[in-house]
Amino acid sequence: MRYPTELPAALLALAQAQEGLLSSAQCERHDVGRSRRAGWVRSGRWRVVTRGVVDTIPVLPRRRTVANVPRDALGPFVRTELDLALRRSSRATAATHRDRSANDRLFDHLRRRAGWAGLLAYGPEAIAVGGCALAFLGVEGLPPVIRPEVALPRASNRPDRPGVRLRQFDDGMTTVAHGDRRTGTRLIASPEWAVAQAVPELPLDHGLAVLDSALRLELLTPAGAARAHDHARGRRGIALRHELWEWADPAAESWLESAARWQCIEEGVPPDVLQLPVAGRSGRRVGVGDLAWRLSGDTWLVGDLDGFDWHEGVERSERRDRDRDNAFAAAPGIHLLRFDSRHVRERTVGRQVREFLRTHRTAPNMQLRTF
Template identity: 65%
Template sequence: MSAVRTFAEIPAALLALADAQEGLLSVQQCDRNGVDHSRRTHRVRAGLWRVAARGVVDTCPVLPGARSASDLPQRPVAPLVVTDDATAWARSREAWAAARRSRSPADRLFDHLRRRSAWAGMLAYGPDAIAVASCALACHGVEGLPVHIAPQAALPTGSRRRSKAGVRLRQFDDGMMTVAFGDRRTGVRRIASAERALAQAVPELPAMHGLAVLDSALRLEVVSRAGAARAHDHARGRRGVAARHELWDLADPRAESPLESFGRWQCIEAGVPPDTLQRPVRDRHGRLLGVGDMAWELNGGGWLVVEMDGYTWHEGDAGRARRDRDRDNDFAAAGIHVLRFDARHVREHTVGTRVRSFLG
């Protein structure tokens, strides 16, 4: 009868560090805490840990693409937009409220996957590694990125080292500013400033996501209008930016979610950009009935309003759905036409075509 294999307990300090780093640990961190190569190998072979990249282990045994909200770390390092950093005083109350708003389980899972990529890049290249591009934006709390972003980092010395499997090592930009990221568990790490990260990421992202991250950065006041303009200047000359210049002109902090940005971009692509965003709708007595996400003024009077319905607003909440139906009826009585779309319509790329069909 074979003996049941047991595993030595992992030090609590190392588990706390993994929790801070979205479940990831570097082999150097493991070695310093007494978890040597042999112990790591045994845990990986037993399916308790996974290899995330060369020199990086994942303490969550579930594949990233198969994870649910129950697999998330309890206390990861928070994004910079909701921590007390040196620029916190400059953000408006509205920006802080937007950054702190309640997140759905799906959104929290996606945030984890993005910041996991950022940590994988930093841990793969040691304590001097800097998160850049989309990875840095994820650490800044900017929304609208694809769910799966490639781990990437840069080294401040312009190292000749090559990229490791699964992690891209980028050239350190001349004059790139960095900001501190981390907490007492991780120590100070460095990530590209929001301005520089936007300049690096937007030319590489699909246009729909590029617009969404610019909208989000302005809405959350991660950058100012002047900062976004400087990011545009930093991006000039980069590969892919020629097809993305218009995104900086289109960026609008009134977009309240990436879903709204995605829907707006599809309308722009279809040749029917909205006339305005967040349009108040009132009845004939001046009473506010609601605010439309996007609106078009119709020939002969009246308006078309498009509402982008996110998961957290409707799924499993009959009361909210009923209130929306009542509001749609109020809009109709006020001469407002309403079209509603959700993430499925965005995935099917039908928002713009349906709006164009309605406008005729």
């Protein structure tokens, strides 16, 4: 990604940290005045995001690729006040630092860009809330495109900005600090409040994925998730989403798994186990099944959510998946159904699992759940 060479080094570093965005006030502090900004906008080198905020990446967000993502953007804030007293588990640490695909990095950029757009539009008092706070916190499962949203202590005294949602400040809302030496300290809603604000407004599968991710990253403890549920009560949309808290599980390892699991829940066939260890005939573990249903005795149906499409065509990953498929097929008592992101997008996972169980389970619970 290229920036105008005329940008001062400190302002360039700030734009990198903020996913390419700058506020008018920040530009003025670095002697980049209105006329220079207007000239770069007219030339197409910069774009106006909303009043008082410019995007220094000329490519439209919907046309961006991972090559347009700033290399030195401020990373996700995966830490809570509990860290001073408790160490996060190795599982949560591994989830935080897992390898990210090109699409993951692009979507993370677009979500955090939305968060910065709101913060920069409303200045130092602004607090990132809802989905934007979750994006800053590093929670997975949000839709690829989210709307900028912030809260202000005195929101009624401030005019709306185009494209930015100004939310009512929640009584009792707690915040955490986010930022580095480039951006300074900004405030975002704490994990409990961000989840409470976002989940009632998300599609059901995304809502479950957000809860799964917050628990997996240990941004929420079970008690914290219960408090988030309490904070969410009474919000528009929560009546259809109470059961998401019952199904949330930190064992889900990706948004894809959470979405597939929700389709199975909707079809009345929730998995019995997440992350089932699968042993070969020698007794040695050959893999872990993402979703599993007990058929009878030691016989299982395993739903695997990996594959060529999910790995973006990487040859090594494709070969690894084939090897695991063969190992699962040879494992005693294992029936394998393989799914990728296309099955999830087309919402066929739950239906295929239900049809399999209809013919193979000795005493299936086939009651369709409705929400």
